[in-house]
Amino acid sequence: GGGAMAPDRQTSILVVDDEEEIRHVLRVLLESGGFLVTEAASGEEALAKFVPDTDLVILDVLLPKLDGFSVCRALRQKSDVPVIMLTALSDEESQLKGYNLMIDEYVTKPFSIGVFLKKVEAVLRRHKNPRGNILAYREVRLDQAAHTVMSGEREIYLTGKEFEILELFLSDPHRIMTKDYILEKLWKYEYNCEDGVIYTHIKNIRKKLGVDWIKTLRGVGYKLV
DSSP states (O other): OOOTTSOOOOOEEEEEOSOHHHHHHHHHHHHHTTOEEEEESSHHHHHHHOOTTOOEEEEESOOSSSOHHHHHHHHHTTOOOOEEEEESOOOHHHHHHHHHTTOSEEEESSOOHHHHHHHHHHHHHHHHOOOOOEEEETTEEEETTTTEEEETTEEEOOOHHHHHHHHHHHHSTTSOEEHHHHHHHHOTTOTTOOHHHHHHHHHHHHHHHTOOOEEEETTTEEEEO
């Protein structure tokens, strides 16, 4: 444990799913990993139970009334808490819609317990122990510890994956980033990530930063110019 100044508190996870059975499975799984679990059976209940020290939200897409995407939008207005979406829809469109709404990761049901726990740990690790350097390129500064991106004086809000991609690019600005390299670095557990997903993220990064120095090398990958 930490010193008297910072008592260790359990990492607290809010699990939102309208199926009791799935909530139960996730609770048992997460509690065995040492996490503190709060359950919500609906989007409305999730927003009522969300507190500022919630460390992670695991959110089902298909909730009655207020769906997962709406819940995520509402959460994002008050917090940048990491969100993992549970989706039975493995179609790319819903995943991209989720990514664009600032989720950090998604897990398709039915999921493997090992992969699920690895994703939870990876998302929490990204948020908790960033490496603490400032990476700068042209007018953009990325602060790994504070998890912030500035373009000039303007703070830019990036999703978890967008942040990681930009971080990867800025940490090695002379490298040609092939799709395989990006996949290997950022999608370790899933080789089925489509090219389209990477392209969508990069398009969003360009748009949010308002820059034209992330160049697409057709058929190869990307390079900073």
